Amino acid sequence: MLSRKYRVPKTVFALPQKKTVYRNGYFIVKTAPNAKTYDRIAVVVSKNISKTAVKRNKIKRIVSKCMEKALQNKKEGKDLIIIAEKKAKDANEKIISEEIEKIIEVIN
Secondary structure, rough: OOOOHHEOOHHHOOOOOOOOOEEEEEEEEEEOOOOOOEEEEEHHHHHHHOHHHHHHHHHHHHHHHHHHHHOOOOOOEEEEEEEEEEHHOOHHHHHHEEEEEEEHHOOO
């Protein structure tokens, strides 16, 4: 689980600032610059993906674990909100990690 330091506060994306959106079949990623030297991450899995909290939390855990590994060596900071799409519900951990890596490559 990500420590509180690496989590995006809820108010960040409500502020008017430059935001960029990336999409693939599994996730939508919204990015915004921050003044920190590290990235902050938020993972959103809505009830439209799965009605049970167990499945939603599993997707969140897999995504946050993959993001921790992928973003350890970054120098500039960004705020990332990762929104899961319906396709992510049926994907296994390997597919999700591959898709996260693709998104990180595009963002950098």
